[in-house]
Amino acid sequence: MESGKITRKNPTNMPEPVGHYTHITRIPRNAELFVTSGQIGVDQSGQFPESMNEQIRNTFYNIKTVLASENLATSDIIKVNIWATEEIDWNYMYEEWGKLFSNDYPAMTIGYISRLGLPEIKIEIEIWAAKP
Template sequence: MNGKITRKNPVTMPTPVGNYTHITRIPKEADLFVTSGQIGVDMKGDIPIDFNAQVKNTFINMKHVLESEALDENNIIKVNIWATEKIDWDYLYSEWDGLFGENYPAMTIGYISELGLPEIKIEIELWAAKPE
């Protein structure tokens, strides 16, 4: 293997139905990073009522947690998204594409009845790897 994180959509698989990749390969000697679920809280500790405002804050928080370990979008290998209400995909994908471009990681999405606090509407967990 070439020591790089690689992503692909096998030709034997259906095309992804969203902005993700079917499989991501991590080199053997890479450091693995797993974040707690990031939510839409701002630096003052406020969580907006509006779903898309929470999405925006969540992506800001994801960028900050990545930067804290000198990671960027190329290091993200897996994203888990949980939401308590219908996702505005046009808005989420505008934030998503702003972070990833077209270098999409693997992704799982789940709709659930509630998250850790009643005001939280979306939570996103990141898995990242940094090859040596």
């Protein structure tokens, strides 16, 4: 294991992940840590689309934008927390997920909740990143 590199693994003595994530991510000593606020599906004009998939698309756009503001690459992402107020279309979600990541997935947590900060928000995704 390289000491100055973010590493991800799935221990062989436990079940494989049930989705596109990794069970454990190791952050090297002295890495700079970045935590985003939850990114939501608002578009550039401040509007919320009605459909969950459109909000997912906008949310991923907003994630890419906030990462770029700090010159972070998707390989720097160590943890993703997802909250949704309605069922996620996983085929669509993983299509967008695949545009952000290769097969080097970060750790991930998903929760379905009754509501988010505003009634029109259907999904919110928080990103943790580290730059060695």
